[in-house]
Amino acid sequence: MDEQNNPETTEKKEENVIYIGKKPTINYVLAVVTQFNSGVGSVTIKARGQAISKAVDVFEIVRNRYLNNVRNKEILTSSEELTNEDGTKTKVSSIQIRMVAA
Amino acid sequence: MDEQNNPETTEKKEENVIYIGKKPTINYVLAVVTQFNSGVGSVTIKARGQAISKAVDVFEIVRNRYLNNVRNKEILTSSEELTNEDGTKTKVSSIQIRMVAA
Numbered sequence: 001m002d003e004q005n006n007p008e009t010t011e012k013k014e015e016n017v018i019y020i021g022k023k024p025t026i027n028y029v030l031a032v033v034t035q036f037n038s039g040v041g042s043v044t045i046k047a048r049g050q051a052i053s054k055a056v057d058v059f060e061i062v063r064n065r066y067l068n069n070v071r072n073k074e075i076l077t078s079s080e081e082l083t084n085e086d087g088t089k090t091k092v093s094s095i096q097i098r099m100v101a102a
Numbered sequence: 103m104d105e106q107n108n109p110e111t112t113e114k115k116e117e118n119v120i121y122i123g124k125k126p127t128i129n130y131v132l133a134v135v136t137q138f139n140s141g142v143g144s145v146t147i148k149a150r151g152q153a154i155s156k157a158v159d160v161f162e163i164v165r166n167r168y169l170n171n172v173r174n175k176e177i178l179t180s181s182e183e184l185t186n187e188d189g190t191k192t193k194v195s196s197i198q199i200r201m202v203a204a
Contacts, residue, residue, distance in 0.1 A: 053154040056195040060181040075177040077199075079162040093158040097179075
């Protein structure tokens, strides 16, 4: 039962990722809250481009309105290169916010 | 000479703040690069709402194209309440990215 005593194994962490896209912000807020309520210790949200602002909104709403014990463990940014349909390349920034329940 | 041994005094940090608004991204990139080239050790960019995505772009472009020795020291998010002209209140997320030259 070692696995139960250590919920932060790498495999576990990778599972709880929510990608922020074009749906309303509240959808992602509820997805994060549902994950935490199901008992996981950490949830990561990822977003690219314009959705980065929405990712920060999701984190702030979760923390201020729903789960006061959740805090930001780590915020990382990076830059990804996408290939467009016409073969040209576009660089797009991305963000990754890892939240943990205290 | 204790102060010299501790370059991270609060006063120093507060000075080099760049607010990200509606201008083109490259304007803010050059503002950050100019600050670092003038010899400061740390620059902070702040943004609210939709400009948050642009702040991450600015940081990624500075780091990848201009100053490879700059790294992200700290990324903080918060939530601010603004009062609209009609008296209603709106919550808006904000981000703060502190960069240091290694």
